[in-house]
Amino acid sequence: MxxxxxxxxxxxLPQEVFQKASEAVLNFNNDHLSxxxxxxxxxxxxxxxxxxxxxALELLGLEGKGYKALFLQGGASxxxxxTAYNLLENKxxxxxxxxxxxxxxxxAKLFGELVEVASSKDKNFTYIPKGYNIPTDADYFHCTSNNxxxxxxxxxxxxxxxxxxxxxxxxIFSRQLDFSxxxxxxxxxxxxxxxxxxxxVVVKEEILGKVSRTxxxxxxYKVHLGKDSMFNTPAVFPVYVSMLxxxxxxxxxxxxxxxxxxxxxxxxxxNEVDRNPLFAGVVATEDxxxxxTTFTLTNDSLSETFDAMCKEAGINGLxxxxxxxxxxxxxxxxxxxxxVQVLVAVMQALEKKA
Amino acid sequence: MxxxxxxxxxxxLPQEVFQKASEAVLNFNNDHLSxxxxxxxxxxxxxxxxxxxxxALELLGLEGKGYKALFLQGGASxxxxxTAYNLLENKxxxxxxxxxxxxxxxxAKLFGELVEVASSKDKNFTYIPKGYNIPTDADYFHCTSNNxxxxxxxxxxxxxxxxxxxxxxxxIFSRQLDFSxxxxxxxxxxxxxxxxxxxxVVVKEEILGKVSRTxxxxxxYKVHLGKDSMFNTPAVFPVYVSMLxxxxxxxxxxxxxxxxxxxxxxxxxxNEVDRNPLFAGVVATEDxxxxxTTFTLTNDSLSETFDAMCKEAGINGLxxxxxxxxxxxxxxxxxxxxxVQVLVAVMQALEKKA
Numbered sequence: 207m208x209x210x211x212x213x214x215x216x217x218x219l220p221q222e223v224f225q226k227a228s229e230a231v232l233n234f235n236n237d238h239l240s241x242x243x244x245x246x247x248x249x250x251x252x253x254x255x256x257x258x259x260x261x262a263l264e265l266l267g268l269e270g271k272g273y274k275a276l277f278l279q280g281g282a283s284x285x286x287x288x289t290a291y292n293l294l295e296n297k298x299x300x301x302x303x304x305x306x307x308x309x310x311x312x313x314a315k316l317f318g319e320l321v322e323v324a325s326s327k328d329k330n331f332t333y334i335p336k337g338y339n340i341p342t343d344a345d346y347f348h349c350t351s352n353n354x355x356x357x358x359x360x361x362x363x364x365x366x367x368x369x370x371x372x373x374x375x376x377x378i379f380s381r382q383l384d385f386s387x388x389x390x391x392x393x394x395x396x397x398x399x400x401x402x403x404x405x406x407v408v409v410k411e412e413i414l415g416k417v418s419r420t421x422x423x424x425x426x427y428k429v430h431l432g433k434d435s436m437f438n439t440p441a442v443f444p445v446y447v448s449m450l451x452x453x454x455x456x457x458x459x460x461x462x463x464x465x466x467x468x469x470x471x472x473x474x475x476x477n478e479v480d481r482n483p484l485f486a487g488v489v490a491t492e493d494x495x496x497x498x499t500t501f502t503l504t505n506d507s508l509s510e511t512f513d514a515m516c517k518e519a520g521i522n523g524l525x526x527x528x529x530x531x532x533x534x535x536x537x538x539x540x541x542x543x544x545x546v547q548v549l550v551a552v553m554q555a556l557e558k559k560a
Numbered sequence: 561m562x563x564x565x566x567x568x569x570x571x572x573l574p575q576e577v578f579q580k581a582s583e584a585v586l587n588f589n590n591d592h593l594s595x596x597x598x599x600x601x602x603x604x605x606x607x608x609x610x611x612x613x614x615x616a617l618e619l620l621g622l623e624g625k626g627y628k629a630l631f632l633q634g635g636a637s638x639x640x641x642x643t644a645y646n647l648l649e650n651k652x653x654x655x656x657x658x659x660x661x662x663x664x665x666x667x668a669k670l671f672g673e674l675v676e677v678a679s680s681k682d683k684n685f686t687y688i689p690k691g692y693n694i695p696t697d698a699d700y701f702h703c704t705s706n707n708x709x710x711x712x713x714x715x716x717x718x719x720x721x722x723x724x725x726x727x728x729x730x731x732i733f734s735r736q737l738d739f740s741x742x743x744x745x746x747x748x749x750x751x752x753x754x755x756x757x758x759x760x761v762v763v764k765e766e767i768l769g770k771v772s773r774t775x776x777x778x779x780x781y782k783v784h785l786g787k788d789s790m791f792n793t794p795a796v797f798p799v800y801v802s803m804l805x806x807x808x809x810x811x812x813x814x815x816x817x818x819x820x821x822x823x824x825x826x827x828x829x830x831n832e833v834d835r836n837p838l839f840a841g842v843v844a845t846e847d848x849x850x851x852x853t854t855f856t857l858t859n860d861s862l863s864e865t866f867d868a869m870c871k872e873a874g875i876n877g878l879x880x881x882x883x884x885x886x887x888x889x890x891x892x893x894x895x896x897x898x899x900v901q902v903l904v905a906v907m908q909a910l911e912k913k914a
Contacts, residue, residue, distance in 0.1 A: 211597055213597060213598065214599070215599075217597055219596060224585055224596065224597075227585050228585035229582070231581050231582035232579070239565060239876065240578045242578065242754075243573060245567050245569075245570065279795070316776055402596075402793045402794065402796045403757045404757075422641045423641075424640075439756045441757030444797065523599060
């Protein structure tokens, strides 16, 4: 039975990526060895790493602009720490738009003064703060582009003179932006880029090397850059699958092409949430995420019926984050429009039944 | 053509593990979803993580002895840093037996006073120092059980009152030891345990919480323990394949059973290195590693012929580490005796030919 996978991450990847990845576990590069048993220093894998790094820059339109890409371990959570370790000398400015920003702030506080320029905590992170000021003497400004848990997304990034750092874990490669506005972008792979276990870091080299502390090797971007993202054994398979996914996106037409599909999917679902009296959106309309749609039932007593109908239709991963409840439909790049159509059909069927 | 994979790591894993892993990339747990697209909080994956953690303790004979197992990211290189961050308050004692110890020492120096109790650097790490003293006021003693690059292995661990920390990346699960002598064991997965991308940490809980510094969340063992190794998204696939490999080892008869095979393999190869006048071992006989046999040709002009014969026989990954040259046959748990027999036959054929 066909599954419709709305998981918030790790999440659906293109079927052809699963196919190629599965084959490579048995026979990679037609060398009759598994991708899991080859040296990370072998030419076939070095080629994979280099291709993944250059595809990331190419898709973001950042080639030849002073940026480099790294595939590190530890997820965005490790980046909360590494960004501060590498960039925070005196003071940093953070925008607080939810759980992930909150965690990033907590880790950065160990390294210097933190200025929370704005927060939407007052309304349980259901909107994106606007019109805040970023201190011009901050070492950098940090924000989270998309909030998986609450379903909000920054549509307009602030103008600022200070380096801009952005956690794009849950919407990177999903929409066109002027990525050159950012000085450091990081993203755990497990949404639009690949499986869990690797993290993309795209950094403008000129912002590094400015803090006075000694940075441990594994936390030092310059160390990783100096070794072309091979300072130590990388997460070979997650990097390989990320490369396959980036390749798939390039063949698809890149970010411009996938953005159209993503808009189609989110329009379809938000329209139904707004139209159907049994459902209600959770967040401010203008800040709605195109990746994660959060919604609730207006009548809680229907939840068992709705859950059963979803299951019957092959819908997976629709439960809201354990910290907020309700429903959440994550519609990452690889989710077909058809899956959203199936979900909308179930929502309409519930309305008829109720 | 059958390959004989002597790679130093990432390295060969059991064929049945590759088979199951390949299947799980398409259909995990018969849920018609890829292991790469399911939530790490879903029951099927939580079960995988818990099984991997308990199998690790069971195979090491450490169940019910105050130890817990974690599967973290970042490799042994991240553990060089984390062990010091979590345990080093004033002074730590390190045994220097090669590149990896050296790197561990370098990172730990950022956190306190380092005492190098002994080093074999004087003879390019071709032996294991003995008879050294470990200061009784050290916060811990750190050693590397097996040195992949040089091909040495500690056969007798020192007696000490201070907590013992050991990097067992390249020989964990390969030989019987009284693992309860150690207070913290870490090991990158990519030798005897699984693919690159996850790192096993086995820690006696009572040694934690004794340093006065604030530890960043991602580097704090107590944080990871408090979340059952799920503080953030783990490297799902590498942990799954590690679980499969540990399961395979358990079914094989555990460490006692694999140790016999490992001894058989290393005896076979060292005997040939010693017997065959065309080859010479590199390290002190009593310190020879059962995992990595390093050797050289006594006549360099034969190297092209030998390399070609190896290739012809399907032998892969026999080149020595780029920092030392020569040859290195890594014979981890999953390497069949047959592969060593093939290598020995090639060495004998070279002798006849020369």
